[in-house]
Amino acid sequence: MLKGADIVLKCLRAEGVELVFGYPGGAIMPLYDALEGSGVRHILTRHEQGAVFAAEGYARVTGEVGVAMATSGPGATNLVTGIADAKMDSVPLVCITGQVRSALIGTDAFQETDVFGVTLSLTKWSRLVRTIDEIPEAIAEGFYWARSGRPGPVVIDIPTDMLKAKKEFSGPVKFMPHARAADAKADGGFTDTIVALLRQSAKPVALVGAGAKLSGAVPELRRLLDDLNIPTFATVHGLGAVPPEAPYYLGMVGMHGTRAANTALNETDLLFVFGARLDDRVTGEPTRFAPHAKIVHFEIDPAQLDRVRPCEVPVIGNLADTIPAFHAELRKIPTSRKNSETWGTLVPDFSGWRAVACGPERAELDPRGLAQPTIRFLDELFSRLPEKSVVIADVGQHQMWAAQRYRSSSPRGFITSGGLGAMGFALPAAVGVQLAKPDTCVLCVSGDGGFQMNIQELATVRRLGLPVKMVIVDNKYLGMVRQWQQLFYQRNYAETDLSDNPDFVEIAKAYKIHSFRLNEDAMREFPVSTETGDEIDRFLRSPEPELLVFDCAPEANVFPMVPAGAALSEMLLEEEPAQ
Amino acid sequence: MQTFHIRYRNTQGTLMRILNAASRRALDLPVVHAEPSEHDHLVTLALEVNQKQVGQLYREWYGIADVIKVSSGAALASAWTVAHPPAGVPLEESRAAARA
Numbered sequence: 001m002l003k004g005a006d007i008v009l010k011c012l013r014a015e016g017v018e019l020v021f022g023y024p025g026g027a028i029m030p031l032y033d034a035l036e037g038s039g040v041r042h043i044l045t046r047h048e049q050g051a052v053f054a055a056e057g058y059a060r061v062t063g064e065v066g067v068a069m070a071t072s073g074p075g076a077t078n079l080v081t082g083i084a085d086a087k088m089d090s091v092p093l094v095c096i097t098g099q100v101r102s103a104l105i106g107t108d109a110f111q112e113t114d115v116f117g118v119t120l121s122l123t124k125w126s127r128l129v130r131t132i133d134e135i136p137e138a139i140a141e142g143f144y145w146a147r148s149g150r151p152g153p154v155v156i157d158i159p160t161d162m163l164k165a166k167k168e169f170s171g172p173v174k175f176m177p178h179a180r181a182a183d184a185k186a187d188g189g190f191t192d193t194i195v196a197l198l199r200q201s202a203k204p205v206a207l208v209g210a211g212a213k214l215s216g217a218v219p220e221l222r223r224l225l226d227d228l229n230i231p232t233f234a235t236v237h238g239l240g241a242v243p244p245e246a247p248y249y250l251g252m253v254g255m256h257g258t259r260a261a262n263t264a265l266n267e268t269d270l271l272f273v274f275g276a277r278l279d280d281r282v283t284g285e286p287t288r289f290a291p292h293a294k295i296v297h298f299e300i301d302p303a304q305l306d307r308v309r310p311c312e313v314p315v316i317g318n319l320a321d322t323i324p325a326f327h328a329e330l331r332k333i334p335t336s337r338k339n340s341e342t343w344g345t346l347v348p349d350f351s352g353w354r355a356v357a358c359g360p361e362r363a364e365l366d367p368r369g370l371a372q373p374t375i376r377f378l379d380e381l382f383s384r385l386p387e388k389s390v391v392i393a394d395v396g397q398h399q400m401w402a403a404q405r406y407r408s409s410s411p412r413g414f415i416t417s418g419g420l421g422a423m424g425f426a427l428p429a430a431v432g433v434q435l436a437k438p439d440t441c442v443l444c445v446s447g448d449g450g451f452q453m454n455i456q457e458l459a460t461v462r463r464l465g466l467p468v469k470m471v472i473v474d475n476k477y478l479g480m481v482r483q484w485q486q487l488f489y490q491r492n493y494a495e496t497d498l499s500d501n502p503d504f505v506e507i508a509k510a511y512k513i514h515s516f517r518l519n520e521d522a523m524r525e526f527p528v529s530t531e532t533g534d535e536i537d538r539f540l541r542s543p544e545p546e547l548l549v550f551d552c553a554p555e556a557n558v559f560p561m562v563p564a565g566a567a568l569s570e571m572l573l574e575e576e577p578a579q
Numbered sequence: 580m581q582t583f584h585i586r587y588r589n590t591q592g593t594l595m596r597i598l599n600a601a602s603r604r605a606l607d608l609p610v611v612h613a614e615p616s617e618h619d620h621l622v623t624l625a626l627e628v629n630q631k632q633v634g635q636l637y638r639e640w641y642g643i644a645d646v647i648k649v650s651s652g653a654a655l656a657s658a659w660t661v662a663h664p665p666a667g668v669p670l671e672e673s674r675a676a677a678r679a
Contacts, residue, residue: 120592121599125644127591145644178588178647303638306631 004132005034005163008096011139013039014172017067019058019435020096021051025071026111028098030163043435043464046456048075050428052082053454056091057432060415061390063214065092065146066432072099073111076118076157081422083122083153088419089237090214092151094142095119099128101161115157124152132165140175148177150301151214190315190322191329194296197313198330201270201294204230207253207282210237210418211275211300213411217319221274222246224327231268233261235276236403236418243409254282255562256400262560262568265290273297275319278308279419280564288567298322370556371401373520374473377550378405380528381443381471384537389441390415390433394426394450397479400558402445424453427470431457434466441469441540448474448501458511461545468545472504475552483557487575499554508547515547580609581633582625582652588645589620597646600639601626619647 002010008031012020021043024032035042045051052068059066066086070076076097086093100109116128125145127138135158142154198204206228212221218241225232225242232242233253242249251258253265262284265271271293276282283289286308295311298319305314315322378401382391391406393399393416406414415433417425430444451472461468478496485493508515516539522532539546560571587593594613601608601624610625628636633651640649 116592117595120595121603178645301642303635303642305638306634 001166002169003030003034003163004135004158004165004167005030006038007132007135007167007169008139008158008163009034009038009040010169011136011172012067015139015143016064019043020067020069021045021054021058021432022069023048023051023071023075025073025075025098027072027100027160028069028075028096028163029071030160031069031096031098031158042069043431044460045428045431046459047454048078049081049424050431050454050457050460052079052093052095053085053422053425053428054432054435054457054460055093055095056082056086056089056425057392057415057429058436059086059091059093059432060089060429061412061433062436063092063216063412065094065143068093068095070095070097071111072097072115072160073113075111076115077113080118080122081420083119083155085417085420085422085425086153087122087124089417090151090210091153092146093153094139094146095153095155097155097157098163099157099159102130102159103161105159115155119153119155122153123155126155126157128157129159129162132162132167135162136169136171136173137175140173144175144177150211150304190313191326193313194315194326195329195333197270197294197296199333203264203268204228204270204272205264205268205293206230206232206272206274207235207265207276208232208238208241208274209235209276211298212238212241212319213275215275215300215319217275217323218411220320220323220327224323224330227327227330228272230272231260231264233257233264235282236414236416238274238276239403239406239414240408240411244407245409252403254568255284255564256404256558256560257562257568258404259560259571259573262562262571265293266567266569268293271295273299273311274323275299277304277419280308283308284562284568284570285565288569291567298326370553371558373523374398374550374552374556375401375405376523376526376528377473377518377520378402378445380523380533380536381445381540382407384533384540385443386441386540389413389443390437392416392426392430392433392442392444394444394446395421395423395480396447396450397475397483397556397558398445398447398473400480401473404558423447423450425450427451427454427468428457428460430468430470431460431464431466434468435464442467443540444468444470446470446472447479448472448476448498448504449478451504452501455507458508458513458547462511462513466545467543469540469542470508470545470547472547472549473552474501474504474549475554475556476501477554479552479556480558482555483561486555486557487561487572488563504547504549513545513547514542515549517549517551519551520553580625580627582610582623583636583640584650585622585624585640585646586616586619586648587622587643588647589615590645593643593645594620594622596643597622597640598624600636600643604632604635606632 019041048070055066055068100112142156146154232248233250250260253261269292271290296313297311298315391414393402426444426446434442476499482496505515613622
């Protein structure tokens with residue numbers, strides 16, 4: 001006879017789970033009581049939101065399912081932001097929540113929340129367990145849905161009496177899904193259609209999103225892109241899928257994308273989308289997105305098609321299957337036919353786009369020079385990172401600067417809350433990443449606003465002795481909101497002034513974490529002084545956790561910028577006043 | 580007003596997820612009728628929707644774990660006969676144009 005709590009843990013082990021992140025409380029206590037000797041290592045964070053973001057970090061860097069645990073009521077509701085984040089960014093996540101005992105459900109008992117109802121629209125699948133017999137099936141099915149298709153979050157809510165009850169346990173079960181029409185593979189006819197469209201096209205381009213990485217199709221995609229040799233750009237989650245040195249690569253696309261990428265999107269007549277949702281931060285005003293283009297959309301989740309713009313050729317399925325199928329068809333075309341007259345005329349435009357906006361030239365797009373030291377600082381950091389490092393960016397201006405400056409071909413090397421844009425993500429996510437990759441340099445880049453949203457996780461970093469390298473780009477504002485206020489709200493900086501920030505260096509010291517400050521003046525000389533360079537090198541290679549606070553100009557802005565509701569062709573390249 | 584018929588397994592939350600796909604788009608739900616049907620369940624919805632929303636709803640409903648089949652009333656039946664119809668140009672039309 002085993003308790004329900006023991007069965008939960010045995011089922012987790014059967015799913016390959018070694019690490020869970022959580023925070024204990026009343027209803028989930030039986031599960032915590034059973035942890036010792038279970039083979040499941042529990043990581044105590046200092047807030048449930050820290051736990052779920054850490055589980056996300058673990059999942060994002062490994063591709064495995066992240067697991068978070070919390071108690072009923074406030075413990076469970078504190079997971080909600082992370083669950084929403086996992087839904088938006090396709091992160092495989094299983095959240096196990098304790099619930100009040102079965103007899104009290106529906107009575108507004110102490111710490112009772114309808115977690116099943118609260119998370120219904122944010123999850124791929126969820127289950128409120130009613131009997132101890134359901135536990136093995138619920139866990140097996142939950143993990144199946146978290147991993148399958150477009151990955152996403154799952155909630156399994158278990159009343160505390162189910163965790164305490166006992167039953168004979170014959171072992172974990174395997175979930176066998178029913179056949180579904182939605183799982184139908186794309187028919188093979190799509191390849192000749194695409195090839196025909198390609199041969200008609202004068203300016204084909206490719207947009208790469210997270211799906212290319214999640215599907216494990218990066219090698220196949222790179223081979224295809226090498227053969228296509230067409231202008232290619234990435235969403236923030238697509239960064240790293242295409243080697244930045246690839247001659248056809250134009251950087252990041254969208255609201256803060258490169259001028260080259262956004263211009264290419266505006267001019268193209270054929271757009272290949274590889275695993276991207278085409279959300280509004282990528283498209284700008286949807287009715288004017290890629291206005292001349294036909295769209296070929298490779299996507300695993302049919303629900304993502306046509307949300308913004310109808311696509312002419314939907315290619316539904318795992319990109320690891322559909323990309324090679326298309327590539328095989330493409331290879332049948334003799335080179336002379338592939339490089340037809342119209343195909344070849346693209347080259348001058350292509351070179352022109354690169355010259356204007358990719359790489360260090362971007363620095364010229366900051367006429368007041370306020371952002372230059374920060375951009376240079378990020379360049380210094382990124383260029384000195386050891387190989388295979390992982391960068392985790394929080395949300396805001398620093399996130400966009402980091403995305404613009406990130407230069408790595410590591411598919412899982414840049415992690416951020418892209419879809420939900422959840423401030424406070426980076427520090428706990430870095431905890432999860434560092435635990436998954438103990439020998440890897442993990443660099444967490446936050447703003448002064450976001451860092452304070454989960455600053456309590458410094459205690460987790462210290463407790464575990466994780467050598468996370470933390471950077472705060474401190475402009476003493478909620479910088480991105482302030483930038484919008486400057487550009488679109490006549491500089492009415494309502495409630496974005498954080499000049500009364502605490503001293504982050506002293507706070508880190510209170511957590512017994514080494515910390516120091518770097519003023520932006522250190523980045524005004526180019527190249528930076530040997531002393532500054534050595535200090536950055538030492539910071540990145542320290543075996544201990546460290547915090548570096550970088551003082552950034554308060555009114556530095558991120559450019560280019562496509563204002564909300566504008567077309568990608570209407571990028572702001574400098575601080576033009578709002579009309 | 581369009582009528583949709585969604586066949587589903589009556590597992591926890593599946594009907595709520597089906598309805599949520601409409602309610603999150605602020606669509607009124609004047610008619611909802613759910614009942615057992617053969618080995619499964621069937622819900623019939625009448626919704627005031629445009630062409631783009633039809634495509635989005637179809638795909639979102641099919642994305643729900645225990646949804647088996649989505650179909651619609653006569654007005655839409657001919658246009659929406661496959662699991663993932665594009666909301667814009669029908670695929671065959673697009674292919675024909677590409678081959679022309």
